[in-house]
Amino acid sequence: MPPSDLAHRSPTSRLVRARRLARLAVRTVRVRWFGRLLRETEGAIFVEYTTLLVLVTLGAAAATVSLGLPLLRYYRYVQMIIAVPFP
Numbered sequence: 001m002p003p004s005d006l007a008h009r010s011p012t013s014r015l016v017r018a019r020r021l022a023r024l025a026v027r028t029v030r031v032r033w034f035g036r037l038l039r040e041t042e043g044a045i046f047v048e049y050t051t052l053l054v055l056v057t058l059g060a061a062a063a064t065v066s067l068g069l070p071l072l073r074y075y076r077y078v079q080m081i082i083a084v085p086f087p
Helices: 003-007 013-039 040-082
Strands: none
Touching: none
16 A cells, blocks of 8 residues: 555544454454364373373362271271270
8 A cells, every 4th residue: 555545544444443453363363272272182192191180189089088087997996005004
């Protein structure tokens, strides 16, 4: 576009054109990012392993909580038996 043509354009029309170009650029970046996301599988594998790790950790925590009191009672009972002197 020649410089003389830019002088005749109003600031509003230049602003509108700049906004359209910005929207087009953002849309292009989004499409490229989404396409790359569909092609790459590293992120999906990472999420699967993280989910598996969280589930195993929650299972171990639940087992520890549910078995904690019976094991503590048994430990104190054995400790008492060992501590009692034999006649």
